[in-house]
Amino acid sequence: MAIRVNPKLIDELETYGAADVQNCYHCGNCSATCPFSKEPFVIPRRSMRNLQMGLEEKLKGTFEPWLCYYCGECSQQCPRGAEPGETMMSLRRWLTSRYDLTGISRLFYRSWKAELAALILVSLVTMVAFLVMGFSLGHGSLGVYAGAGALFPDHLVHILDLALAGLLAAVLLTNAIRMWWLTTGRNRNLHISLWSYVKNVFLLPYHFLFQARYSQCEKKLPWLTHLAIFLSWVTMEVLVILLLERFHSPETVWAAHVFGYLATIGLLGGTIYAMVGRVRKRETHYKHTHPTDWMFLILIAGAAFTGIVQHASYRWLGLDSVANIAYLIHMMFVVPLLAVQIPFSKLSHLAYRPLAMYLATVHTDALASQQAGAAQTEPVRLAA
């Protein structure tokens, strides 16, 4: 059964950032150089080929783009300047939009103005919601930051955080399940035993926390900056969402704050380093920047900065009203960051990356056992 070629897909992918993939004349140099390219996942050439030919079903069915951590070795060696690294990055953006059923992610990637508008809208709504909640409902006053009569009482914010986190987890989970279905579930030729699913489950937290694969790259600095930003973000999330009351209460022991300070330094330092790298465009993986990357970095930097200002003004200077305003602005950065970026944009990779590693191992086990069983498997055919 012949698969239909769709030459139009490449135009769509251009908006996701894959501007030069059509220059590739398939010399195989990138697949041979890529440190992560191992059977059965030969990257990046196969994905580029599927993209060039517009085999949308087949592209949706692979998680290979998630196995690339953009060390840039392939783009440097590419004889045609087809930017395989950037193509894989764009494919990740495209897959993110594919896993999201609502189509919002696709809208955001195709026009960055839409995403910016969404971000601004969400932050304004947050502002209004907080103000309304603060003044009218909670009868808090601008002057009081914590305790009774606080403009933004902890318990209310806490409930809001938990609700938001639950909602986002749900959305992210559905996308992850869709990713599993597209790449593995609907593939009838692949028989994966339940045991191999269970056996490898430990991989999810392992890759989530340490980005183990990223560390195998030759250049360690990109991994370390990413790890710094990630761990600081996680600690901040834990402190703010789970331990909000204890973190905010006056007598919290200084230890919690140290974590807070470290996380902020990590976040601010990491994002600034990334932004400077993207401006100077010296390393290959910083050469091309999609608008969504800018928004993502600005949001995190903004959240971290306003977080410190709010903390300093309350803890060190005792200016409650300034702290409240800072906190409000902080929320105007954090809520859009979580509400928009996690389900529909770049931040959703925190779920897809570990899942991809997990599925890769599961697939390899299945293929290996199938190979051992059958003499010679037909190349993987997807259901129509």
Added chain:
Amino acid sequence: MSFEPKIVGFLCNWCSYTGADLAGTSRIQYPPNIRVIRVMCSARIEPDFVLRALASGADGVLICGCHPGDCHYSEGNYKAMRRYPLLKRMLKDYGVDNDRVRLEWVSASEGQRFADIVTDMTERVRALGPLRIKTDLQTDMVER
């Protein structure tokens, strides 16, 4: 060691000799039993040369020329074509088997065909064994 026949090949310079050279440049292997004598045209081959060869120890004679119509001198190969049947009838009277003397057309681009002809003829003459009636052929030769 099996009998190795000696075959004399008269090749015309413009087509068959060039074809044999092409077999060389294309490294097409064929048995070494044939020994080639170059003439300018197949019309130059006198029946007397064939007799001389058979008398001097050849077990077979191959005459090659251009395909009819291709001759560099436009009609030389027709003359060879006319002389050949008379020669073959006379050779039969001397008891020379039909397969021992052959006339073939080989063009400048038929290296493979030349090699196949030589291989086939070597096998046939080897099957016929050595030509024993050399002596009496010698005496009948007309001395020039």
Added chain:
Amino acid sequence: MEELKIGVFICNCGSNIAHHVDVDAVREAVEAMPGIAIARSYKYMCSNPGQEMIARDIREHQLNRVVVAACSPRMHEKTFRNACRNGGLNPYLCEMANIREQCSWVHSDQLAATEKAKALTNAAINRVRYHEPLESLTAEMCPATLVIGGGIAGLTAALELADAAHQVYLVERTATLGGNLARVDLTAPHLDSARDLLTERITRVRANSRITLMLNSELQSLAGYVGNYAAIIRTKNGSGEVQERKVDVGNVVVATGYQEFDAGRITHYGHGKLPNVVTSFEFEQMLRKGRIETRHGKLPQYAAIIHCVGSRNKEFHPYCSRVCCMTALKYAHELKSANPACYVSDIYVDMHAFGKGHEDFYKTTSEVKTLFLMFEKNERPVVRKAGPNDDCEMLIEVNETLSRERIEIPADLIILMVGMEARADSGEVARLVNISQDQEGWFMESHPKLDPVATTTDGIYIAGTCAAPKDIPDTVAQARAAAARILGKIAKGKIEIDGVFAEVNEDRCSGCRMCNELCPYSAIEFNDQTRRSHVIPAACKACGACVAACPSGAIKGRHFTVEQLHAQIDGVLA
């Protein structure tokens, strides 16, 4: 008979001969033979030290015969004759034994090959004993030239010769000049105008008084030899009746070009059946008329170009037609320029973008988002009509190599890159001017590197695509190369002809006149007074037919005498 001093020189030809023939064994076997003054072997006899060795040995050992056992005489007989001449020995006292093309290259068994080499060398030695010194003839060189074919090759060669103040007769079969290039709009890779190039050449040809232009004309017959050809040209003028005209020329340049492969012969491309499957030349027509659309006037949203139609496969032509890849890339650009919204797919085997500026052109074609799909050369794509709910006219199904998928490509317009093949009547032209053709019908050059434009027949040259598929710059270069050889010969004024013509021995000739009609070149005339036949040296082409046919053996074939051949027969069987 003076005392024989024969020098035998055996060549290793690097490893070409030495690899299978034990050269020293041959030298030792030869050394012991009677009359051998010196027997040597050297790595490259045809090189400077090799030839000087021959000349030096002739002088030091007063050699009066030389045998060179090396490559084919068709390759270096002239070279070794010159070496003998430099040593002061008549060049015709040299004989070659072909122990490379007809020995070491074709027999891998070293023992048998060495035995055969000995026999061949021995035959040459026997033969050379009977060689006699001969003098070559000189003949006048007529400065006029006949150029057959009015395409870019013929025009360029004609101009090159006419601009050097020599008369040229340009014969063109059709009514117009330009040949196949006249049907092309732009050329790859710089998209320059083919029309301007032809307009320039045609205008200069028509304005040049030294070029006699004969349109609607064909070569009827060609007689004579290099420097002295008599060509009869047949012209059909407007009213259909035919005139014949005889022209005397010194040389002939064959520039008859190629014909396009008939795409209809590949049934599953559907050319002739599906309306929107066009050949490259049909597409050029559409480009020139500005109507790049499907048969019923729709702008093609999908266009596909299929390479190697008729080329590079076992059924039709095994060779590559060399220019279609770049032409296909040109079409991709032209399609995109005429209709930017068009999606172009290019279905190829290997992208032959080898020339100057070709790879850049290939890259710019990728940059305009042409989709390149590769197939195995013997698994050709299949074209079929699309279904009603498809958004395209036709679908092409093929096993795509780069993705190992069986795919189906949408196409509203399909362009078949038809290959080049020898013209149907190239056989007649070859016979008329006495040159040979290879299996595919292309004219054969005497040696691709030694002499790419000359042929086995002196004075006949080939240029352009009639010898093999090639692009415009290579065609122009070959046309000028042929002109250069002719200019060189004309400048020397005289031409040297081999002194191997036949000769009648008066006292043996019985006057039977059998040889007179027999000679295809009527080079034998009958003297009524002496009642004897007589050979005209200049006209004799030394085929030897008369020598063999003379009942009284009165005609001596110089350099191919009966004694020489008998000695060679005995030698080869020794």
Added chain:
Amino acid sequence: MARVGVFIGQFHSDSRIAFDSLASYAANLRAVEKVRLLGLRPKVDVKSLAEEIRRERLDRIVLAGDSPGYFKPAFTRALELAGGDPSEVRLASFREHGAGSVEVTDRAKAVLACAVHGVPYPLVAVPKPTVVHPATLVVGGGVAGIQTALEIADAGKQVYLVERTGTIGGHMAMFDKTFPTLDCAACILTPKMVAVHDHEMIELLTNSEVISVSGNPGAFKVKVRKRARRVDSSSCVACNACTEICPIWVWSEFDSQLTHRKAIYIPFPQAVPNAYLVDPEACAWVQSGGTRCGVCVKKCPKECINLGEQDQTVEIEVGNIVLTTGYDMLDAAKVERYGYGKYPNVLTSLEFERMTNASGPTGGKIVTKTKQKNRRLKVEEWVADPKGPPPRSVAIIHCVGSRDTNYNPYCSRVCCMYSLKFAHLVREKLPGAACYEFYIDMRAFGKGYEEFMERIKAEGAHVVRGRTAQVIEADGALVVKGEDIVQDRLVQYPVDLVILAVGLVPATGTAELAKLLGVPRDPDGFFSELNYNGDPTYTERGGIYVAGMCQGPKDIPDTVAQASAVAAGVLRSISTGGMGNLDSLTLSDIEERAAKMQVSER
């Protein structure tokens, strides 16, 4: 008079053309009604264009720019829609006629004027013929130079053949077999070298270089520096006595550094002139100003060594100059990932050519290099020893530094075929050895090339589509890592020998020579021909021709054809006058001629 519309567009972003001054020039040409600047790679809407043409009632469209052909189809369609004659779209290609930069705006204007008049530029741009001195200078003694020299000399004209190294023959002399017929390069080249040596009309100046050129087309005065050979080539009979005694060992360039040669040496036994020469940088006597060594002088039986010989400068008068300077190979070490220079058994193709040559350092045997102590220089070095171990498996990598924007963006045209030849030689000389060939596009386009490729594949060479990414060393053996695109899997083959088909670059010194002669060069550094299709062997400078590799990579048959083609131009110019410099023509000359010129199209 036809109403003409001029549209000026640009396809290549890097072309520096004075568009606005061209637009103003076009505006005040009599026939021109409308001029429009389209900018870089314009997206032309055919409907509105057709409307504009109909509104302006234009009969002829002139498309000007660096490569206006890229826009022609759209304009042809528009003109046809507007009811005009589609054949009335004319091109004024500045790139094609060498008018691609600001400095030659006048010529661009001339090209534009011709297009407006509907006259091809080359038809009118014919400089006044000049009287041409019958002697010709050929620069470069490779197969191209030899062929040109012989063609011209055979026609009875004097030729000066200048060759930089000690012998003529160029790179072709290094090869053993040549594709596709596998006949030996020496059998083709050496007889021609002998013909050059014996030819009374050819004066051979080896070990010499052109240092200055003055005068104008048809009458050049050329200064040639004849570097001292320090051996009298007329009396030397190459008896090797001097080289045996010479104590200085240096790497042999001719043998591509596979073996050593002495300070006094002959490049190869069949060299022409067949005499020794002294390498001034290596010779101890020369370096020490005559105080050390000099043992060879006494040893020479015919006393033809004169170490004190000084360089000379010779001035010759010639009418034409032919450039056949050939090529060099890109420095393979630049492509680090293939490990040339790091791993001894990674060879360039020229080194392998010398290794397979029967008169080469290993007598034609294919061997891997082994580490050996060099007694003379007391140092360990990797040497290709004829008795060394033959490789069990060989890898040949195509496109090393070619078709690569990081090195040479162009294709070097000959590597696919000689790599196939190598695969054949490996299979023929080492029947047991495995041979892997990594290619991107197998470019077998010439006469008999495709059949040659099929024969090699049938002989069992593994021909893998997919360029090797890197060569690494793993436990003693070299490993080539790549992707087999057709089989769609990663491959790793342990091999003992890797041959790199390295890309070709213009010969060193081409830049200086081009500046000296005023001949323009293209972005890749090769000489630019006057016209890609019409005049591939002429240059803009009257009386200066190019042939062979120096104009762009090409194989031997195409080189020989170009060399002969040059001879045609030279002989014609001597008999009926040669072409002057293209820029000797003024704009007004061309405008007049274009106006009066009657063209015939069929």
